[in-house]
Amino acid sequence: MSSLRRAIAGEFYLFSHRRSIRVMHVMVFLLACLLVVFNRGSVSAFAELNELALEEVSSYNFWPQWALATHTTLYLVELSIILLIAGALPHEISSASIRDPLSRRISRTSLILARAVVAVVIPLSLYACALLGAALMSSILFDAGDIVEEGQVIMSIVDDGVASALYKSMLHAVLPLVTLGVFASACGAIFQRSVLAVGVCFMMVLVPTMLHENFSELMPYYFADFLPAFGPDSFLERTASYSQGLSDAYPYSYDEIASIGWLSPLPLLVLAVIFSVAAFRRRAL
Numbered sequence: 629m630s631s632l633r634r635a636i637a638g639e640f641y642l643f644s645h646r647r648s649i650r651v652m653h654v655m656v657f658l659l660a661c662l663l664v665v666f667n668r669g670s671v672s673a674f675a676e677l678n679e680l681a682l683e684e685v686s687s688y689n690f691w692p693q694w695a696l697a698t699h700t701t702l703y704l705v706e707l708s709i710i711l712l713i714a715g716a717l718p719h720e721i722s723s724a725s726i727r728d729p730l731s732r733r734i735s736r737t738s739l740i741l742a743r744a745v746v747a748v749v750i751p752l753s754l755y756a757c758a759l760l761g762a763a764l765m766s767s768i769l770f771d772a773g774d775i776v777e778e779g780q781v782i783m784s785i786v787d788d789g790v791a792s793a794l795y796k797s798m799l800h801a802v803l804p805l806v807t808l809g810v811f812a813s814a815c816g817a818i819f820q821r822s823v824l825a826v827g828v829c830f831m832m833v834l835v836p837t838m839l840h841e842n843f844s845e846l847m848p849y850y851f852a853d854f855l856p857a858f859g860p861d862s863f864l865e866r867t868a869s870y871s872q873g874l875s876d877a878y879p880y881s882y883d884e885i886a887s888i889g890w891l892s893p894l895p896l897l898v899l900a901v902i903f904s905v906a907a908f909r910r911r912a913l
Contacts, residue, residue, distance in 0.1 A: 635734045635742035643746050652708045653757050659704055660761030663697040668769045683771070686782060686873050690772035695794050695868035697762035702801075702857035702864070705754045706833065709805070710812050713747050714825040717816035721911070740817055740908040744901050747813035751805040759798065775873055782873050790871050793878060797863040800889060801856035807893035807900070808833070808855065814904035817911070836860050848885050851893035861885055 643649055671687045674680075682688045720726040729739055775783040775790070785791045812829045819825040836853040840860040847853040848861055856864040863886050869877030 631734050631738040632741060634732070635729065635738040636745055638729055638732075638734070639739075639742040639746045640749075643750070649712060649750070652712065653754060656701060656705055656708070656754050657757040657761040660697050660701040660758050661765040663700055664693055664762055664765035664769060667693055667696065680778070683776065684778045686775050686777040688770055689775050689871075690766045690770045691775070691785060691790055691794060692868065692871040693770050694762050694766040695797075695864065695871050697766065698758050698798070699856060699862075699864050699868045701758040701762065702755070702855075705751070705758055706805070706808060706855060706857050707830075708754060709751050709809050710826055710829045710833070713750060713809055714812035714815045714829040715822035717743065717813070717908075718820055718822040718825050721820075722822075736909050737905055740813075740905050741901070743813050743817075744810050744904065747809035748806050751809040752802070755801070755805055775871070777873070783871075783875075793867045794864075794871060797856075797867040797886075800854065800863040800886060803891075803893045803897075804851050804854045804856070804859065804889065807851040807897045810897050810904075811851070811900045814900035814907075817904035817908040820911075833858050848888040849892045851896050854886075854889035854893070861889070863889065 667687070671685055672682065674687070675682050675685050687693070717726070726739075772785075774781045774785050783790060811832065812825075815825040815829040816822075819828060833852045833855065836847045836850060837858065837860055840847050840853070853859050853861045854863065856862050859865075863882075866878045866882060
């Protein structure tokens with residue numbers, strides 16, 4: 629077995645047996661479920677106050693509830709990615725546990741590349757937990773037909789493209805989340821302290837929010853601008869609002885901006901891997 633394959637196998641074994649990672653996946657799933665339950669209570673209260681049947685309230689629908697719960701849960705997902713990945717390597721170096729795989733004839737390059745592979749998988753698995761938890765509970769508590777308000781169809785799931793827009797936005801979120809994981813791994817390889825690695829990574833996530841007003845035309849070329857939760861140009865946030873009947877939330881002009889995000893995170897993802905390998909090869913252990 630090659631050094632890289634052994635490193636990947638070892639990293640997956642290590643992370644799959646970490647209690648903090650298992651707990652975080654459960655927390656993400658439960659939070660998504662609880663948000664849907666809370667929203668159901670809010671919808672029921674609104675219907676009762678306005679003397680309406682649940683079916684007459686536009687929010688009583690699977691699609692907006694799935695999107696809203698997923699979007700909100702992704703704040704926890706993105707924070708978890710930073711905390712779990714960026715802070716891991718500095719802690720392992722300070723505790724000298726990183727020397728164990730290196731003593732098994734696994735090169736530093738193979739080890740950091742394996743860590744990058746894990747940094748891709750963790751965001752995807754957390755994202756899947758958010759999607760599944762929100763979808764499961766929304767399908768139980770809400771109807772999945774067209775969006776209706778006071779007996780009138782205000783938005784068709786098929787004709788108005790609600791479902792296709794949501795699916796597209798959820799797929800659009802994958803690359804920014806994966807890039808965040810790899811970038812967090814690079815921060816762990818570059819910085820010596822966990823607090824510094826986590827802090828720098830989180831600040832880089834907030835850059836689009838802080839600079840968006842003055843550099844709105846440039847921000848779409850930066851991966852964090854399209855993060856589904858913290859990103860100012862989040863595709864999922866717009867389609868979640870659109871699925872509630874707010875047609876202005878998803879104008880046709882946004883498709884041009886969103887099209888940039890399908891590929892714009894790739895350069896930083898590649899650079900993050902390169903810099904993490906270079907930094908870790910020169911790092912004192």
